Amino acid sequence: MTKVLLKNIDTPNSQDIDVYLSSGGYTALKKAYSMTPREVTDEVIKSGLKGRGGAWYPAGKKWEVSLDIDKKPKYLIANADEGEPCTFKDRPFLEKDPHMLIEGMLIAAYAFGAEFGYIYIRGEYPEGAEVLNAAIRQAEKRGFLGKNILGTANNFELKVYRGAGSYVCGEASALIESLEGRRGHYRTRPPYMAVEGAFSMPTVVNNVETLVNVPHIIERGAEWFAAIGSPKSPGPKIFSLSGNVERPGLYELPTGITLRELIYKHGGGIRGGKELKAVIPGGLATSALTKEHLDVRMDVDSLRAVGTSIGSGSVTVMDEDVCMVHAARRAARFFSHESCGKCAPCREGTKRMHELLIKITDGKGKESDLELMRELGETVQGTALCGLGESCANFILSTLKYFRHEYMMHIKEKACPEKSCKALAV
C-alpha cells in the first residue's frame, strides 16, 4: 500500500510549507471551503473515520454534536499528549509534517465552526513544539491561519500549548482542565466536551492521527477511505512497532492486517531469531496476547473478541527472554505514578498492585497475593472514574491470565527464569 499519511516524512525539509504545498498540500482545504460545513461533517461520518487515540469513537459524530450547538466561540483541540508507554505514532506529524496536522485542523474547525484551536503537545516533545510553532507562523504568513483564510469569511487562530508531562492529560477532559490552568483531573460527564468543554464552550478534542486523516478523506472522498482495511474501522493506521523485533518503527498499514504480518513481514521477525512470548497490541493500557493470537486482525472488533483492544495501535513485542512478572511490575509502577489521584480505586489500587508486584519480584510473594491482585485489578477496571483508570490493570491482569506459571516460579521456587528480577537472580 502506498503511504498516505507518512508520505512526506522522508522528504528533506518536510516541515517547510513550500515543500508541503509542492506535494499538493492545502488543496483539500480549498475543496472543503467549497463545501458546506454540514457536507464536510457528513463526508467524514460517511468515511467511518474513528478516533485514533484509543477509544475509537466516530470522529464525525463529535463534530456533529458541536455543529448543532449555537454557541460561540467553539474550540478545536488536537490531542498530542502521547503519554502511553511504547506509543510514538503522532510524533512524525509533530516533528516532520506539521502542515498536514494544521490542514486537518483547519478542515475540522470549518466543519463544526471552531474559531480557536490548540495543539496540546506533551512536555516531553520540545522539538515538536518548536516545529509546530514555526509551521504556524509560516501558515499565518501565507494566509492559511488567522482572519479571512484564503479570502473567505473563515477565521481560525491556532496555538501550541505544552503540557507538563502527565499521562492523564491525554484524556480529553483532563486535557481541557490542564489547558485552563488547573490540575489535570477528569471531569464528570455530562456535560459532554462537545457541548461544554474548554472555557465552558463547545469543544472537540481529536487525536493528531485522526486529524491528519481528514485532508485525505476530503481530497479523495469517503468511499476511498471506507474501502481501506476492515469495513467497520477502516482507514490507514499508523502502527508504532517496538520491543524485541528486528525493525522497530512506524508502519502505515491498513487496519485489519494480522499481527503476524505486522511483526514478521514488516517488522522483520523477532530479534535474534528468538521465539515470541507476548505481544501488547495497543499500548500498555491494553491486554497482552500470546503467540496463539498471532493471526488476529488488527481492528476494533477482532481484538475485542480476544479480550483486548486496538488502543493506540502501539505494538510491543516481547521475546522468550522477557520476564512477564517484571514487565507487569514496570507497568504497575507507571500506572501508580501516573494516576491523577482523583478517584479512590485507581489512586489506591494501582499503588497496592505495584506493592504486591514488588513483593513478588523480591521473592516475598505468597500464592494468595495473586488472587488479591486479580481482585484489585478487576475492581479498578470496574469502578475507576475515567477510561485511563479503567484500562490501567488490563496488562497486569493479562499477564496473570497467560503467564501464571511464571508468577508461581517467583513465588514457589523463588526464582526468576529470565533473570530480570535482581533479588531472585541465582
Added chain:
Amino acid sequence: MHELIIDGKPVAFNSGETILQAAKKAGIYIPTLCWDERLKPSGACRMCVVEVEGSHRLTAACHTPARSGWVVHTASQKVHEARKLIVELMLASHPGEEECSDCVKCGSCVLQSWAYAYGLREPAMPMTCRHCERPYCKEVCQSAAIVKKGNVVFIDYKKCNGCRECAMVCPTGVIRWDGKKMTVRKCDLCIDETSKGGLPACASVCPSGALEFDDMDVITGRKKKKAAEKIRTAALAGNSEKNR
C-alpha cells in the same frame, strides 16, 4: 416523567436527574463519601457504584444521569464486592483501627460504618449494656423481671422465667443465658454501689483507665476537646513553619 427500576422498584425521575437523586426520592439508600448536594458531583470516591443491567462495568450513581428503562441494582453481590474493596483501599492509608474510636467523626462516619459492616474493622466500642432510653428487653419481658430504675435497666433474677426473649431483642447482645442459675444475666451497673455514688466493680478495679464511669456526654465531650486540641497544635506547628 421517566421511569427506571431500582432494586426491583419502579422509580420516577425528571430528565437530567442522576441515579442517586432518583434513588433518594424513592427512599433507596446509596452510600456516598464525596457527594454533596451543594456541589457539582465529582465522582471521586466511587462508593456510590451501582450495577446497571447490560453494562459490563459498574456505574457511579452520583454523576450518571438516570435513563428510562434502566434496571439498577444497588446491593448486588458485584456491587458489594467492589464497594468492600474500595473501603479496604481507603482504609489502607487511613489512621489505624485503634484511632477510630478517638476520632471526632466516630459514630457518624460513613467510612467507619461500612468498615464495620464489611468486617474490615472491629468496633472498638465496649459492648456493655447501653441501658437504653426505651429498653426493648423490658417491653418484651413476660414476667416483668426487667425494670428501669433511674438510668439503670436491671433484671430481678427471682422473677425471671428464663424465656430469653430479652436476649433476642437486645441490640447490643449483652443479655446472656446463665445455664447454672437458669435465668438471663446482664450488667446492672452495680446498682448497689452506684446508687450510693460509688463506682461499678469493674471500673473501681481497672488500673489503667480503660474503664471509666461517667455520663456519655462528658466522655464524648472530652474526646472532642482532645481532637480539637490535636488540630490546633498541628495548625500552630504549620504556622510556625511558614513564619520561619
